Amino acid sequence: MAGLIGLDWGTSSLRAYRYDGTGRIAETRARPWGIRQLPAGGYDAALADITAGWPALPRLACGMVGSRGGWREAPYLDLPADVARLGDALAGLRAADGMDVHLVPGLRDPDGPDVMRGEETQLLGALALQPELAAASSFILPGTHSKWAVVRDGAVCGFRTRMTGELFAVLRQHSILGATGVEADDDDAAFERGVAAARDSGAAGALGRLFSARALMLDGALAPASVSDYLSGLLVGEEFRAALADGLARRDTPLQLIGDAALCERYRRAAALFDIDLPPPVQDAAARGLWRIAVQAGIVSEEIHAC
Amino acid sequence: MAGLIGLDWGTSSLRAYRYDGTGRIAETRARPWGIRQLPAGGYDAALADITAGWPALPRLACGMVGSRGGWREAPYLDLPADVARLGDALAGLRAADGMDVHLVPGLRDPDGPDVMRGEETQLLGALALQPELAAASSFILPGTHSKWAVVRDGAVCGFRTRMTGELFAVLRQHSILGATGVEADDDDAAFERGVAAARDSGAAGALGRLFSARALMLDGALAPASVSDYLSGLLVGEEFRAALADGLARRDTPLQLIGDAALCERYRRAAALFDIDLPPPVQDAAARGLWRIAVQAGIVSEEIHAC
CATH class of the missing domain: 3.30.420.310 (2-keto-3-deoxy-galactonokinase, C-terminal domain)
Structure with missing residues (x-):
């Protein structure tokens, strides 16, 4: 069976997406198990639970799970970063169930220096959903630590x-x-x-x-x-x-x-109030980015819909 | 006996200065009794203790003691403020010992809006100590809430x-x-x-x-x-x-x-690092400002030293 399990695994929450072979999201699950509040049994237990009953599919995770204090460190990738460079830079680990978990690296802007982890996947997901923004655009990812990122020619080339x-x-x-x-x-x-x-x-x-x-x-x-x-x-x-x-x-x-x-x-x-007319936000950017990176890295091959 | 008792009474501390009739500081005392940590008996008890044994002299206080949450409110005076306007704007109260305590008002910059309370006395004290700064200068009063103030023609005309x-x-x-x-x-x-x-x-x-x-x-x-x-x-x-x-x-x-x-x-x-050569800070600015304002307000009359 073709498909992918995508994991958006941050400090305070974990979301899992099960994709079919065409990249469509078949099911989404959420748990409160961020890397600072794991269940007994740790990462392996959290993973087993959130994927319970799902088929044995390739797994790709983004976010703080790949930080120094996470499951395993996926070292930061220096800018500029497009989907090809990110797909080539995945880290990985072998889970207790005997299967791999691939990890998306965070990004490092040497000019700051500054770092992001998780947002890089949302940015690539947004570009997949709105390819007209790939040539030249800026993104705002509001939050506890808001990120402002600049994209040129499909690559993240700066952020703060x-x-x-x-x-x-x-x-x-x-x-x-x-x-x-x-x-x-x-x-x-x-x-x-x-x-x-x-x-x-x-x-x-x-x-x-x-x-x-x-x-x-x-x-x-x-x-x-x-x-x-x-x-x-x-x-x-x-x-x-x-x-x-x-x-x-x-x-x-x-x-x-x-x-x-x-x-x-x-x-x-x-x-x-700055005379800027902002469109509504991109939704499901992380889910789309995980799929996009997985395809790029060859973890899954995208099937063509039978028409 | 001529002289003055000056009180620099803030949120977390109280300092008292006893001046002789020429404005010289004869004695300084300090207590931890800011307006948020008064002794049993409150303001009157704090005042009685810190002035124990001192002669019955006129008393002038600056700082948060004159705030809305203090002993009595001395309403803010709008800029520009020089020593004449401040001296005319004193508030006062009758203490339990039957004598007055005069209160220096804080300053309000309507352009902020912004407010200070206590620093106005330090600023006037600094101008008394360094009259060459009265024409045009800026002051920095670092602290929990740092103040930057602009002085022109002897008056505080703006601050942040x-x-x-x-x-x-x-x-x-x-x-x-x-x-x-x-x-x-x-x-x-x-x-x-x-x-x-x-x-x-x-x-x-x-x-x-x-x-x-x-x-x-x-x-x-x-x-x-x-x-x-x-x-x-x-x-x-x-x-x-x-x-x-x-x-x-x-x-x-x-x-x-x-x-x-x-x-x-x-x-x-x-x-x-900004290529600005800052001289050492003004010392005892509050003490000097209290005396200066008291003289201006006619609470004390400055004696001329016998030579």
């Missing part, structure tokens, strides 16, 4: 990690910006006000505007319950301001989101 | 709060940048490398470089024990980069530090 999600969380939980005395309310206007403050911060940038979230509150100009959305807008807006300043995003090149719909929607609203 | 110290602490204690697995070591070269990374980040700014502290470590290019100093350099360097970008500091205007000697020394080292 921004700690937006983590920074937001630690500032809200542990800094004076979280000391509002009230629960946060959704406030779209406060979010957009934060985006605008970042946009208008000029070359000085929005890091020096963090305290405005508190000063506006003390001033009675921002409701305590809205400080959270203002801060979120400030940090997301700063991503756009900085990316436009250093060329990670360009107004003459398509910009595309990849990721969770609700989070991406915030980025679309922020983009609008 | 930067959360450098607090940001450094929360990132080290609660983010992945603290997850180095080792104790931090002093590493001047790592500090300077961080400063240079901020300086060279251009208009994009150093917020997007935070993750480099981790990426360099993963890359083997930064020792885990040096991540802390690199991050410190990045954040301090970003203060200089941004201040030069938005005019809070200008290369044609004197720039002066006020504050703790060890912390200020880090700022001097950072400044050197």
Whole structure:
């Protein structure tokens, strides 16, 4: 039987895709077993469980499972990286069930230096789904550690990690910006006000505007319950301001989101304040990327549909 | 008996100065009784203790004691603010001992908005000590919430709060940048490398470089024990980069530090990487500012030394 099992295995979650021989996803499963919260029995037990009842198919995994602290390290591949170079650079291990698990390497930008692991597979998946972006485009992958990536001629040729999600969380939980005395309310206007403050911060940038979230509150100009959305807008807006300043995003090149719909929607609203009309995010990019890399590496051969 | 008791009363500490009639400091005392950690008996007990045995002199206090959450609120005074306007804007309260405590208001920059409380007294003290800076200068007051202030014609005419110290602490204690697995070591070269990374980040700014502290470590290019100093350099360097970008500091205007000697020394080292030669910090600025404001407000009259 032809097909593939793809594993998107991160720090806090594990998703498995079973593909038929044409690359169609026949079944998807999810477990909370990120590499920091494995079940008893570790990686082998997690793999056995999430693939229980599935046929013995080739297996390809991306994400933190291939990091130094993961199952086995798949060393970073230096940029530029297209699907051919990634397909040639897979690492592998023999699981307890006697079969191989192939591992997609992360990418390293020597100019940062900067690293990504997992996002490279989403980027190649997005290019497979939207091949018109392969010539020249930029991508945003929002999250705890947001990535902004530049693609030229089908290859990832530069990227930057921004700690937006983590920074937001630690500032809200542990800094004076979280000391509002009230629960946060959704406030779209406060979010957009934060985006605008970042946009208008000029070359000085929005890091020096963090305290405005508190000063506006003390001033009675921002409701305590809205400080959270203002801060979120400030940090997301700063991503756009900085990316436009250093060329990670360009107004003459398509910009595309990849990721969770609700989070991406915030980025679309922020983009609008920069006069950028962002299309809806690419869905299932990791699943598509795993298949694409597996085909490239010869782990599976794509069947032609019988018509 | 002529003289004054000056109180520098912040969030985490209380300092008291007893001045003779000429403004000379006859005695200084310090207690850990910031407004968040008062002794039993509260403000009155703290005041009675720190002034025990001192004569009944007029009392002037600056700092968070005059904030909304303090002993009594001394409302912010809008910029521009010189010693005359501050001296006219004192608030006051009657303590349990039956005598007044005068309170210096904080300052509000309506353009931020931004606020300071306590630093205004240090700024006026620094101008009293170094009157040659009154015409045109910028000041840095490093700390948990660093302030950069612009002085023109003897008045504070603009300022910006930067959360450098607090940001450094929360990132080290609660983010992945603290997850180095080792104790931090002093590493001047790592500090300077961080400063240079901020300086060279251009208009994009150093917020997007935070993750480099981790990426360099993963890359083997930064020792885990040096991540802390690199991050410190990045954040301090970003203060200089941004201040030069938005005019809070200008290369044609004197720039002066006020504050703790060890912390200020880090700022001097950072400044050197921007080709700015910062003189040693102003000492005892708060004490000098309290006296200056008290004289201006007529709380004390300065005696002329008998020669």
